[in-house]
Amino acid sequence: MSVQHVDVLWQQRAACRGPNHDIFFPPSQMERRSEKRLRERRAKEICSSCPVLADCRTYALQIREQHGIWGGLTEGERRLVGGW
Numbered sequence: 125m126s127v128q129h130v131d132v133l134w135q136q137r138a139a140c141r142g143p144n145h146d147i148f149f150p151p152s153q154m155e156r157r158s159e160k161r162l163r164e165r166r167a168k169e170i171c172s173s174c175p176v177l178a179d180c181r182t183y184a185l186q187i188r189e190q191h192g193i194w195g196g197l198t199e200g201e202r203r204l205v206g207g208w
């Protein structure tokens with residue numbers, strides 16, 4: 125059996141660490157389309173100045189992360205970029 129090593133040390137420098145982390149994922153209750161757009165825009169603004177954006181995006185594409193904003197991309201955007 126082989127174990128794939130994935131370096132996640134970059135997460136320690138993530139701009140989304142802390143109280144704003146919730147806006148990167150859908151809430152547990154119903155979210156209106158306009159609320160989703162606003163939440164995703166706010167998350168992407170944080171990503172735009174994140175020092176580890178490239179590492180985060182590469183990681184999310186590598187593991188085919190299905191939920192949330194990662195590396196400045198939504199789930200749908202990651203599927204397009206990753207071709208999956």
Ligand code: SF4
Pocket residue numbers: 135138139140141148170171172174175176177178180181193194195196
């Ligand atoms: S790019 Fe965005 S989601 Fe990724 S670590 Fe930075 S702030 Fe968080």
